[in-house]
Amino acid sequence: MRLERRFFARDTLQVARDLLGRRLVRVMEGRRLAGRIVEVEAYVGEEDEASHASPGMTERNTSMYGPPGHAYVYLIYGMHTCFNVVTGQTGFPAAVLVRALEPADGLEAMRERRGGRPDEQLTSGPGRLCEALGIDLRFDGVDLCAPEASLFLEVGDPVHDERVANGPRINVRGDETAVNVPWRFYVEKNRYVSR
DNA sequence: GAATCGATGGTCT
DNA sequence: GACCATCGATTCT
Numbered sequence: 202m203r204l205e206r207r208f209f210a211r212d213t214l215q216v217a218r219d220l221l222g223r224r225l226v227r228v229m230e231g232r233r234l235a236g237r238i239v240e241v242e243a244y245v246g247e248e249d250e251a252s253h254a255s256p257g258m259t260e261r262n263t264s265m266y267g268p269p270g271h272a273y274v275y276l277i278y279g280m281h282t283c284f285n286v287v288t289g290q291t292g293f294p295a296a297v298l299v300r301a302l303e304p305a306d307g308l309e310a311m312r313e314r315r316g317g318r319p320d321e322q323l324t325s326g327p328g329r330l331c332e333a334l335g336i337d338l339r340f341d342g343v344d345l346c347a348p349e350a351s352l353f354l355e356v357g358d359p360v361h362d363e364r365v366a367n368g369p370r371i372n373v374r375g376d377e378t379a380v381n382v383p384w385r386f387y388v389e390k391n392r393y394v395s396r
Numbered sequence: 397g398a399a400t401c402g403a404t405g406g407t408c409t
Numbered sequence: 410g411a412c413c414a415t416c417g418a419t420t421c422t
Binding site: 224242251253266273277278279280281283285298300322326327328329370371372373374395 | 412413414415416419
Binding site: 255259260261275276277278279280340 | 402404405406407408409
């Protein structure tokens with residue numbers, strides 16, 4: 202069962218929290234690579250100084266202004282890509298960065314893609330999970346809810362409140378608000394959460 | 397373990 | 410020309 206567009210069209214903080222436990226799935230050369238989402242961060246509006254939308258619309262961040270349920274993928278530090286899900290209403294720039302997965306299906310393929318690293322390091326970080334699932338810049342702007350999508354989200358097993366922790370976002374710049382708002386959500390004590 | 401540092405390229409001023 | 414929503418290796422305590 203896939204997550205439908207209306208799931209993503211809600212308040213971004215709600216979507217971020219509810220994304221925990223869902224499965225991110227990549228179909229690649231007939232193989233299914235999937236992981237359970239265990240860590241995310243929300244980026245909300247142009248007022249959020251940590252968001253790429255803070256300077257207003259640019260060529261890079263255009264996807265953030267587009268319809269919910271699409272991907273926003275960008276290159277960071279010249280060598281890693283990061284995957285986000287666009288949330289909220291079309292025209293309002295907001296997205297949830299997926300920071301870590303617990304590997305579920307296609308472990309062998311992920312190990313190959315990740316150079317044989319230990320399983321704990323396959324998908325425990327935004328750049329790592331993109332490498333493990335083969336998510337690159339070509340996915341920027343694609344519709345994750347399209348029937349033919351090779352990258353999509355499944356309902357999975359939602360995480361109960363007691364298992365959800367939150368805190369400030371990792372490695373963000375900006376004013377005091379941007380640095381301190383507890384918009385990072387993760388599954389408590391999960392081995393695959395980053396850092 | 398914790399802290400530090402280099403790699404590497406697209407985007408924006 | 411500066412700045413990164415990172416990773417992995419190296420260099421410390």
